Amino acid sequence: MSRQRTVSDQIWRSNRMSGFTEEDRYALLYFLTSPFSNVIGAYEVVIRIAASEMGWDPDSQLMPVMRRLVDAGILDFDPQANYIWVKDWWDHHSAKMAVATTLRTKTLEQIEALPHGWRDAYVSDFINRLPVGDPLRKTVAKALSYGPYRLSTPYAEPDDGRMPISACAKDLHRNQSLNEGHTLGIAYPEAMDRGPGNTTTNTNLIYNPTTTRADDGLHYPRALVTAEKMSIQNLLTDVPLADAQALLDELEGAIKKPGTIQKSKVAYFKGLLNNHRKGGFVPAAGILVATRRREHLTATHDASRASDSVPLSKAETQAQIQNLKAQLSIHTRMPK
Known part of the structure; x- marks a missing residue:
């Protein structure tokens, strides 16, 4: 039997999505419902297969859109591990349900398998998605050997083994909830041509050229x-x-x-x-x-x-x- 994924209807009214192109929305919906996806919304992906399932070319269509979503703080992509992290995953799913008795083991295993440079940032974000005062916060922190509860930004450490993406204005978007209807959302930190034609021409790179x-x-x-x-x-x-x-x-x-x-x-x-x-x-x-x-x-x-x-x-x-x-x-x- 096929799995089911949930997408909140607030995605269409989110200020963060206001500047998104049709391709951006389509790609985000794909990663929220992808057959590659897992319980925690951070998973290994094969770009060519993903592009094929979307009916796109991997190089000229999917990768440019992914770069834009990374710049906007909606996704993160680790090209070494081929992992995608959908930052808004828990706006559409229940973090508490993910660590309930039925799914807890699988959830913790998938978090343990994350790329090293993401782990602390992901755990911090996940714990802060759990209800305040809920004993599950302590349970999850202990199970993952996580220290004091703190809301860290991804890649805060300079030597975490990940290729840094320049912070820019995308830091404004991190850990914003879709339920925060009155927060200011800037989808793209740089101006973008919204004229007719192909909108997948943004040249911002996921990869830091100094590391290649x-x-x-x-x-x-x-x-x-x-x-x-x-x-x-x-x-x-x-x-x-x-x-x-x-x-x-x-x-x-x-x-x-x-x-x-x-x-x-x-x-x-x-x-x-x-x-x-x-x-x-x-x-x-x-x-x-x-x-x-x-x-x-x-x-x-x-x-x-x-x-x-x-x-x-x-x-x-x-x-x-x-x-x-x-x-x-x-x-x-x-x-x-």
Whole structure:
């Protein structure tokens, strides 16, 4: 039997939603009701599958809208873990019901599985969603080994392992309830073109460019979509270039061999990277990939050198022909 998700009708009257485009609303509704979703509203997602279920292209449609929702403080996205956090989840579901006897074990397990950089912020927000004075607050804090009750903002710690998103005006939106009908909601911290046509052109990035090596000269498998490439770039921030290329070549070799990758390309790459960090990585499928790339580069370089050579003059050309004929013992009178 399929699961059911609840969406409060106040979503249509929320000041926070007043500046949202149709695409923004559609994406938010998807993440509130996604088949990937779980009890706590923070879950692992496969971007390509999500986009397919929405009837969108992952790179040109879904990712730009996700960036806008992240900027607005409605979502958060961890590209390393491929986790989505729907910040308004508890405006549509009961936090108290989630830790009732029936669901408590599952809820606590899912919170424990969150990306490390989100855990304290999520627990703080969750506890503050429980009724004031309810003994469940203490029960949940104790079960999750959470300290004093405090309302922290996500990514408050500079070294929490997550890529920071600039705070901007989106901090105004954090932990606002849809029931706060008179709070001022600014959907987007920056001006946006609301004219006709495609509205999914916001260029604000989810990813902090200082943590990636987009111009590192590495050769990535062509089969990777943008989200997968960005996730892998972030995983490689502290890996020497030569080792990084060997790992990428191994990934490409695995992609080209059907049946090698059982889950996702990013998950497979994480396995390769873990072996590398432990000193157990041995190139196999990547050797052929690297060899073919070197051969291609050599052939391209030789062709480029040939095309860049300075053409000979007519006299020089005739002299070269004479020389060749002399070497072949061909005595032919050259035309004047």
